[in-house]
Amino acid sequence: MSTTLDAKLPRITENFFSTNALVQRLLQRANGGETTVRYEGGAEIRSAILYNGLPAYSYGKGSTFGTSFREFVTDLQFQWKRIAAEINVDHMDVRKNMGSSAQIINYVEILGKNAIMSLKNELGTEIFSDGTGNGGLNWDGLLNAIDDGTTYATYGGITRTSTTGDPGNAIKAYKNSTGGAFSFPMVNTAYGNVRFDDAKVDLIVTTQTLWNKFWERSQPQDRNSPGSLRDVGFETVRFNGAEVVVDSHCPSGTIFGLNTAFIELWLMNGADFVRRGEKFGPNGFPVYNQDAFVDQIIVYGDLIVPGPRYSFQIQNVS
Numbered sequence: 001m002s003t004t005l006d007a008k009l010p011r012i013t014e015n016f017f018s019t020n021a022l023v024q025r026l027l028q029r030a031n032g033g034e035t036t037v038r039y040e041g042g043a044e045i046r047s048a049i050l051y052n053g054l055p056a057y058s059y060g061k062g063s064t065f066g067t068s069f070r071e072f073v074t075d076l077q078f079q080w081k082r083i084a085a086e087i088n089v090d091h092m093d094v095r096k097n098m099g100s101s102a103q104i105i106n107y108v109e110i111l112g113k114n115a116i117m118s119l120k121n122e123l124g125t126e127i128f129s130d131g132t133g134n135g136g137l138n139w140d141g142l143l144n145a146i147d148d149g150t151t152y153a154t155y156g157g158i159t160r161t162s163t164t165g166d167p168g169n170a171i172k173a174y175k176n177s178t179g180g181a182f183s184f185p186m187v188n189t190a191y192g193n194v195r196f197d198d199a200k201v202d203l204i205v206t207t208q209t210l211w212n213k214f215w216e217r218s219q220p221q222d223r224n225s226p227g228s229l230r231d232v233g234f235e236t237v238r239f240n241g242a243e244v245v246v247d248s249h250c251p252s253g254t255i256f257g258l259n260t261a262f263i264e265l266w267l268m269n270g271a272d273f274v275r276r277g278e279k280f281g282p283n284g285f286p287v288y289n290q291d292a293f294v295d296q297i298i299v300y301g302d303l304i305v306p307g308p309r310y311s312f313q314i315q316n317v318s
Contacts, residue, residue, distance in 0.1 A: 020120055020121060020124040020247065020248075020249065021205060021245040021246065021247040022124065022127065022128075022203075022205050022247050022249070022258075023120050023123055023124045023127070025203055025260060026260070026263070026265045026303075027265075037264050037265075037266045037267070038267050038268070038269050038272065039266060039267070039268055039269065041268065044077055044079055044080065045077070045079070045080060045266050045302055045304060046075040046076070046078075047075065047076045047078075047156070047264060047304045047306045048073055048074070048075055048076075048306075049073065049074060049075070049076060049167070049170060049171070049306050049307070050072060050073055050170070051072065051073070051074060051165070051166070051167040051169070051170035051171075052070060052071065052072040052165045052170075054070060054072060055070065074158070074167045075156075076155065076156025076157065076158065076171070076304060076306060077156055077157040078140055078156055078266075078302050078304060079302070080268065080301070080302065081131075081137065081138065081139045081140070081300070081301065081302045082137075082271075082298065082300050083119055083122055083123055083126070083139070083298070083299050084119070084296045084297065084298045084299075085115040085116070085118040085119035085122070085296065085297045086115065086294070086295075086296055087111045087112060087115045087275070087284060087294070087295040087296065087297065088292065088293070088294045088295070089111060089283060089284075089292065089293050089294075090291065090292050091283075091291045091292055091293065094283060094293075112275070112297070115296075115297040116273065116297055119273065119297050119299060123139070123299070124247065124249040125249050126138045126141055127139060127141045127142060127249075127303045128141050128142055128143065128247075128249045128250055128251060129143055130143040130144040130152065131144055139301070139302050139303055140302050140303055140304070141303055142256055142258075142303075142305070142313070143251075145173070145303070145304075145305035145308050145311075146173040146175065146256060146258075146305065146308055146311050146312065146313040147160075147172075147173055147175055147308070147313070148160070148172050148173055148174065148175045149161075149168075149172055150175070150177070151175075151177075155305075155308065156171070156304070158171055160172050170309065171308050171309070172308065172309060173194070173308035173309055173311055173312065173313065174190055174193040174194050174309070174312040174313070175312065175314075175315070176189075176190055176312070176313070176314045176315065177315045177316065178315075179253065179314055179315050179316030179317045179318070180316070180317065180318065181317075181318055182210060182213045182317050182318065184217060184239075186314065186317075187204075187239065187255065187314070188240070190255075190257055190312040190314055191239075191240055191242075191257055191312070193312065194257065194259070194309060194310050194311055194312045196309075196310065199259060199261070199262075199310055200240070200241070200242070201242045201257040201258060201259050201310075201311065202241070202242050202243065202258070202259060202260055202261070203243050203245070203257075203258045203259075203260050204239055204242050204243065204244040204245070204255060204256065204257050204258070205245060205246075205247045205250055205255075205256045205258065206244065206245075206246065206247075206250055206254065206255045206256070207246065207248075207250050207251075207252060207253070207254070208246045210253070210255060210317055211237075211244060211245070211246045214237050214239060215237050218237045218238065242257065251315075253315060253316050253317050253318065254313065254314065254315050254317065255313070255314040255317055256311065256312070256313055257311055257312040257313075257314075258311045259307065259310035259311055261307075261310075262305065262306060262307030262308075262310045262311070263303070263304075263305050263307075263311075264303070264305070264306060265301065265304075266301045266302050266303070266304055267299065267300070267301040268300035268301060271298055271299060271300040272299055272300070272301070273297060273298075273299050274298060274299075275295055275296070275297055276295060276296050276297075276298055277293075277294070277295040277296070278295075283295075
């Protein structure tokens with residue numbers, strides 16, 4: 001549908017897309033060079049994790065040191081995933097919006113911006129899932145990463161266990177699947193279970209309904225504290241220093257407490273939010289048997305959580 005002089009608008013108002021706070025935070029960290037990994041290629045994604053310590057002990061005169069080797073590091077393994085958003089345009093719509101006196105919007109530019117937002121919206125949906133959607137083509141998400149092994153027995157090719165010194169024990173997260181009526185003690189219990197030394201949850205993502213409960217119970221200073229997401233327009237409150245934010249992609253009745261220092265958004269260089277047909281001109285690929293152009297915005301990558309034990313999930317909260 002064209003926007004021409006007979007329907008002049010001073011600007012384009014975005015009235016469709018949902019809140020997408022988690023993607024925004026991950027991309028903020030990407031732009032700051034933190035946690036996000038940009039990779040040139042490879043058959044699969046591998047993220048190294050420590051799962052065991054080395055022998056350490058006191059000793060005295062004449063003590064004998066052990067000489068055995070201990071395994072302590074391994075890899076989480078994932079497949080590259082892809083997301084695309086389409087930019088398909090009829091040539092007539094392009095021509096209607098050309099010329100200094102007739103142009104109200106740059107039609108292809110608006111399509112491109114819409115495609116970027118559509119792609120990020122889809123990414124937001126997929127990173128709250130478990131990677132099994134669309135025949136396994138969806139990106140791995142928080143549901144299979146932030147789990148204690150009761151629902152998702154494996155993650156990254158490793159089977160979760162409760163055996164000390166085993167790789168599977170290092171990737172178990174805290175999950176409260178019972179839930180119940182919202183309370184600060186419930187959230188604080190989860191928060192405390194995933195805090196280790198100075199590593200603590202810095203982002204709590206939930207639904208609008210549960211965010212309202214955080215807001216109602218928080219102190220005035222916590223409602224107005226600065227934060228990276230507040231700086232870009234999101235309403236946030238503070239809980240134990242973590243930003244609490246609404247993301248409409250978050251499953252109903254769920255609270256995710258995330259230590260984003262241990263969450264990696266993997267992106268492949270050259271396929272990280274790029275237009276495939278840009279080299280063919282501003283309109284993209286010409287369709288040989290139609291008066292039209294097609295193009296796609298694409299991104300290759302996956303969401304990896306190499307430190308699930310630093311994050312928590314609470315389900316069935318009312």
